[in-house]
Amino acid sequence: GFFFDPKVAFVQTPHWFFNPDPFERNLRTNGRIPVGNELFYKVLQKGNDFWNAAFFCGSAAVIRKKYALEIGGIATETVTEDCHTAFRLHSLGYKSIYYDKIMVAGLAPENFSSYVGQQVRWARGMAQILRIENPVFNPKLNLSIPQRICYFSATSHFFYGYPRLMYAIAPTLFLLFSINPIRGLGLETLAYALPHLFLSLNTNYITYKHVRFSFWNEIFEFVMAFQAGYVTMMALINPSLGSFNVTDKDMTLIKREFSWENFDWRSVQGLLGVTAIVVIGLASVPFWLILRPEDSEAVLVNAMWCVFNLILLLAALLVAFEQPQERTSHRLRRQLGATVYSYDYNSEQNQAWSGITVDISEIGARMWLEGKATLPEELELELVGDFGARVILEAQVVMVKSIGDNQTELAVKFINLTQAQLDNLALVIYSDVKEWYSQKREYVDRPLESFGFLATGIIRVFQEFQSSKSSSNMLRKRIRASAQVYWQGDFYLGAATEFGTTSLRLELDNITTSNAKLLEPQNLERIKQEEPIVGLLLSQELTSPSRERLLAQIVSIELLSTQDDNNSAPSKVAIELSFPDQFQERQGAKIKELLRVLR
Template identity: 25%
Template sequence: MAFYFDQFEQRRPEPPLPYSPVLEAVWQCLFVIALVLGAWYVHWRWTASLNYDALWYAIPLVIAETGAYIGLILFAFNLWKVKDYPRRPPPQFISECTRDEAAEQRPLKVDVFFPSYDEDPELVRLSVRDAKRVTYPHPIELNIYVLDDGRRPSMKQMADEEGVGYFTRSNNIGFKAGNMRNAMEQTSGDFIVICDADTRPFPTILEHTLGYFRDPDVAWVQTPQWFFDLPEGKPLPVALQRRLGRPGYWLGRGVERLIGPIRLGEDPFVNDPKMFYDLIQRRRNWANASFCCGAGSIHRRDAVMEAALKGFADEVERKSQRQLKQMQRLTGEKSADTSTAGLLRQGMAQEEELTPYRFHVSEDIYTSIVLHSDPHRKWKSVMHPEVESKMLSPQDLLSWTIQRFKYAGGTLDIAVHDNPVMRPGLSLPQRLMYLTTVWSYLGGVWNLIFLIAPLVYLFTAIAPVSAYSIDFYKHILPFLVATEIAFMAAYWGISSYKAKTNYLSFFPINLRAIWTVMRGQKIKFPTTPKDRQEGNFFHLVMPQFVVIMLTLLGLLYAWLQYLLFAADYTLNGLIVNTFWGMNNVVALSGIVLAAFWQPEPAAASTAELAAT
């Protein structure tokens, strides 16, 4: 059976960014300068710049700027330094991975889980076959299991044909987390490799990661996720030739000679996760705060089960104490006897379920928080820098939206119901790292204000500041320039512009996630489609499109008013808000165009370029 990604099978991931202590010192210095200038700017905004004739406009904007500045501080803390865990040789016996002196001298047992619900069995077959090719320098007991929540005979047949295990169940309680719990009850591997249905592990995944578990406190290792099917786009000369003929081709070549190669239609959804794994997650290692992201992670079974048992005992005790207090209120007794308390605990234990992975849409990060906060074990997490598997990316805007909403909603739901910032057992750096993640999803609030603010000025000539004066430029420009330079140094080796614009255009999904959690609604568990969804997705970007149209209309209206009717606009105000508005338009246009994106075979554009 042929798949669209067959043409990309020979792609290989980029190596992780090389560590440079000199570059690290440079960006730390630049970050400090940017943060000091930012504090100066925010202080000035609150104390000396507000337009008191329009506080309804000025106050929300300065609050948004303050929220963004707090996010900048947290992000700078996240990116502060690189401290990779040292690679250690792969262990030969399980006794090398534990403190138990009585541990038996036997080879390691590893289970590979492929949870699935509605994915094509032939797609899962590719993942299973790659898992069967995993190698290890020592004898090892490797067992592969397909965990089928879809209860499909075709999936069972595929597993039988490939000679791997197959588990299913009569219900879908707990979704992916419940699916894995069901598998753990029937397996006994020392380590568990978590894969998605489309996760195709490289042969080296165990050889490169199991060495970390020589430290008996390492609970899990996360490897970077890599989408090997990201669209490469069309070279600019080819794209222009299609529209303008031969002159378009030469125009494109001329532009590329000036500013370098340009490809149109390249990864329209900004799916490339290299920035997240190679920068954000990797730089949390020093604080023992990189969190599990599910697919491509390797877990110590004992750590997961120990945390589950402690969580089970704590929940039983909590519910028992609540029942005892209710009984005491009814009976008027000041205390309950020991036998009654024991019976209540026994009853609660029978009702409560033991869940190795939390029944949650973001069970991966939830499990990370539980393990990191264990005050007795102080479990460690490792972000392994090298890619050890390949996956499929969302191929349309609908799939992308489903995935991003789950990420945002799941994280915010955890923040509301089990806030890691206040959770006992976490260190201060860990709390700040988790706060950084939560804070980033709150950004939809101030991003909306940043998108609306220039519209207010363009349509009303009302400014949020007392004046667009030299004092304004003196405070804002050094802060903006220093911040951009600091991020250039911090992101050195990775293109960051698309990621920043994508974050701004993400605001409707963030706001919907915030509203869903605030209303107390549960975040649903839909699987991200692995096939391209056909249809018109323009309705998914209507908010961004409306902002673009209003901004362009506002620019036309404001400049005409200024030039023809001598309205209350100032030239400085128009210049500032024109740049601001156009930045918003450019940032939002990418996601709007992505709604109409259609994939093209990579070979087509290459062949066209060669033919010319």
Template identity: 45%
Template sequence: MSLAYRSYRHFRQQRGAAPATALWCWLLQGLCWLLLPLEGPAWRRALDTPGGAFAHLDGRRLRFGDPLRVAIQAAWLLLVRTPAERARPRAQRLKAAAGGRWRRLWQRGRQAAGAYAATLHRLPARVRGSAPWQALRRRANGLRPRSRRWLTAALALLAAGLALLCVTEPFGYLAQFVFVLLMWVIAMVVRRLPGRLSTLVLAVLSITVSCRYLWWRYTATLNWNSPLDFACGMILLAAETYSWLVLMLGYVQTIWPLQRKPASLPADLSRWPSVDVLIPTYNEDLALVRHTVYAAMGIDWPKDKLRIHILDDGRRPAFREFAQAAGVGYIARTDNRHAKAGNLNHALPQLKGELVAIFDSDHLPARSFLQVTVGWFLRDRRLALVQTPHHFFSPDPFERNLGIFRHTPNEGELFYGLVQDGNDLWDAAFFCGSCAVLRRAAIDDIGGFAVETVTEDAHTALRLHRRGWHSAYLRIPQAAGLATGSLAAHVSQRIRWARGMAQIFRIDNPLFGKGLSVFQRLCYANAMLHFLAGLPRLVFLTAPLAFLLLHVYIIYAPALAILLFVLPHMIHASLANARLQGVYRRPFWGEVYETVLAWYIARPTTLALINPKKGAFNVTAKDEVQSQDWFDWRIAKPYLLLAALNVVGLGFAAWRLAHGPADEIGTLIVSSLWVLYNLLIIGGAIAVAAEVRQLRRSPRVSARLPAALRTADGHMHACTLSDFSDDSVGLELAAALDLAPGTAVSLLLHRGTREFVFEGRVQRSLGRRLGLRLDAMDTRRQIDFVQCTFARADAWLDWHDGFRLPSLVSSLLSVFALGGRGYLRLAEHPPAVLRPPLRQLGRLLRWLASFLPRPALPLRPAMRPSAPGSTP
């Protein structure tokens, strides 16, 4: 009886249980003592050692439901492999589970897989080195040019005939399944081959399957007997045709990136051209423009051939005074006609340089910018433009609000990492408004920068190409700036881009007119069609509701046929794009980006096609500060409406599954899966609308720079500069240093062979990590600090090292997880009227979640007193 009382007292005093809870746990413990051998050594180790399988229940007040939580956790650990167990090498798990026979089978399988992969990697070299291949090459090289052209034409006609047969031949269900399976097997084999040939094959497979899908849609899936079915079906088919066209043009645009390298400059500096650096500004803060000017002043170029100008459309005296103090040019005008393009055109007559380099007011050029870009102008006298990437050292709203900065490629990485490089192959790389060098003679030849649209950059490049000038793209980040400060600012910027591209498509359509090659026309057309994605994306997000709510057959075909045609089209397109886009865009993330913008760009692009003169230039806000987390209900309204409609559609689907005709079950299931997919994509858009706190106006930039720290006693300590901002730095010391906050220190940085000293004070100290706040710097010190950090030649070259190429499945699951996260964020930021019930619902969900099993943590040995004389 005394043992039972001690157990009850333990529950009451040590675990803080209420009397009823202590009695309940005491009774269950007694039952366990009767049924289980708890006195055994294995049970004692599990019960007496803290942590491990039940770590989430240790150290907190005992609750009435804890026995049930313990039972659920124990059952889960017995039946399910834990993440720690899954993390073990598979061979070890098989050894523990099945012994030597399974281990040998597993090893043989791994050896076979390794041999298969090695064979595929050696296959291209073996084929090229084989005697038949060499003989075939000798025969091909021995052909006359005319015979070679005829042979190429014959092979092209044969390939086109086979492709037409694959696309148009009608198959039954079994034949279609065999065809799809064969194409999938080929894709699975080819995708492991290295080189561009396998990429081409994957693109050809995707084109074949997608064209067959579109042919089937046009010839076998429209209900001509029902006007409503036909009308809704044609709307969806028009959206699919648009997506198919963009897919095909995307393959043309990105199939063979040029990967241009910098051209060397002559050793004779007198042959280097003169350059005017232009920094247009309208309403940006002087602090922002100041750093761009300081970075430009550090560009490695002969000083007598480099002139820097601030183009101030705001006509602010402070900017004029700053330009005079810094020794740079200042140009202002009396009006703001044609916005940025007008500002640039006003400055051109006052410039004398052979080349013009343009930087937005927040883009800081690296010191090597001109040495990397200008060499191509000397090599090609008809070269009008060299464009470099727009790189951002601050997170955009997607990266900041989703916490994926420097882990997942941002929205612009695909364009600047792959699309522009692919355009360069076809001499179609275009001007992006900043981080570019242009030949002054070429700009004069077309009458200045284009002013008819709000995207003067792309329109200017189009005019240059029409006049026979060439362009180049260097995929080397040579400048960096600030990304948009909020989702609202991001959407506003994209609306301007979309409106401008639609205006160009309407008034200066690249598909028509003189001066462009076929591939230049296709590249420009795809760039403009990309911004017309708003309406098609909205159609895809609402299409299944036509059947669920209105009983309209938008695809007039059995569910099995839909799966046999739709899934291969989606899978092959995803495989080919994953191979083409690599680390520049994760599969399926593009749909989230499009969904965020779809509602907002649909109307302005449609209106611009009707009346291209509508629309004004707007300046994008960059350095916004947000004091707390909040949800942008204004920008999220369209996403919430789309989510509500799809939820209603799911409700109708559930009712019709229970009470509808049996022959529609397959179609209902397919439509419901489509709705669920749309809900998760919309959830991703909702997640981006939950703005996270941003207290810093100047973001911290990660870096790995050698530095030194000098303390007041004169000692020098080697360290690494791990991050920096305008007025503070983070350091990693080689050894821990005990410095109190406020201690005065000196930071030593190098730029080339020169050493610079910056005074500061310790802001925080944590072991080997220090945070310094730099003292107020004069103009000379500010220039030195900017050029030692932001404007280094190698500042942004390793920025993509954190990107990894994920599998299709893992990327799809990450998008699904993002969708669920969006709805959770929505629950965290409800309107005031909904907060009390949602708070209660949240408590209920957290209580239910407390019963979920958890992964077992590593065991923590119980602390025992050391034996006399032993070493602790």
């Protein structure tokens, strides 16, 4: 009903992103630290709205077409066309509404270079608006004084670049060139500055403790200091410079292990130079203390300042170190009703377990089930969303873990999805999500803890990346069936003891017959190294006339018992095999039939 007011030109709602931005992912904050846009949408935009100065943010908004046409449509003179358009609508006396209810979900920049590109565009565009429109002193604008102040605050925000760099370089001027940026003695200066810093920090804590944690604003600004400083200066000199660029989204890193190739050197080369200067400044401290002991107070004060700056600079640099990304699709935290249906081949009965999802994406989900579930590798899953939206899917178990006697944790991957199922799944996941409406952060800012968490980010970033392991061996059907393994022109007799849709376990008694051969020690070593693809003949009985032929890859070999002579062939060997994906289309139906009939 906002548009019943004829003066309302547009209604803006918050932006909410369900993927981690580069700060959250690369510094591994795991949701403990508010992301960059929370301060704007939860505090600043509300303040702008109080003074009728909330501006259009490019999406998640509705604009009255008639008024947009009055100003010539979307403003194209600057690269932040959204804010510029809102500015012109306000300058004609129209109103804006900021409706603080999350109604859409989007993607934040996926990697650091995309984030830098986005911020550079915003910095340039805001400086262009300041230069072209002059919101404070332009008498032609029909803006109130509070509106002028709000727009001046927004358009001048990105001028933090060079001041932030000077803050980092200031103590090194003394340590390297004896240039004291602050007139006064060491401890006296510290006694004067510390109360001011403490009160300033406490003021920010009281105001922003839920949306911007202490010391993290420095990280956001250090990361963009060089780029923001340069583009804002150039926009003031020549506002026509620069072109519009669309922020890349939904990009996935190829490498899934740590590599210095994942470090975005180009985006932070200036920051690397500043960090090197700070390190050199700290290296000069021992020489000062030995050669100029009379200046020890000033030296120690500037050294502490450098150490503080170095911690912030290192954290800012590590944002450019792209972390491995295991998921191919981002998970959304949603609590949906879930029911798992399966056929237990061991008990030969249909079973069902109910539960609730923990997180979900368009390709998989994680959930908690009631009771201790015994599940096959493939099952049927029903998900129920808000207001009756539901979908039934086929799913493959990725992980299953019993939690005590009353709960089971289950992770699945959706398979064989039709277009209709994809459409229904989208409705279940994204439609009318009540959890989005009132985003409340679990953690509250505590300045010392915030700084400690920031400093330990250096350790978190370099922790060894461990991908989650599949536990498919827990899901296989226990059987006792005849098996023959063909490899290098020979075959070996054994028994299949566990069988699933993606893997199986064989046990070879390693006894010789008129046709079968023994697995000699040298062959075992060769198989372990090569992990070859072998042929299989499977049937319930060795003499059965109908045997299924399959191809499988050897994954591992385990010696169950050996002969007394170390050089002789082992008496019993267990072999783990997996069915290669490239043969799935050809032998998938055979595997499912064997899973049904083998006992």
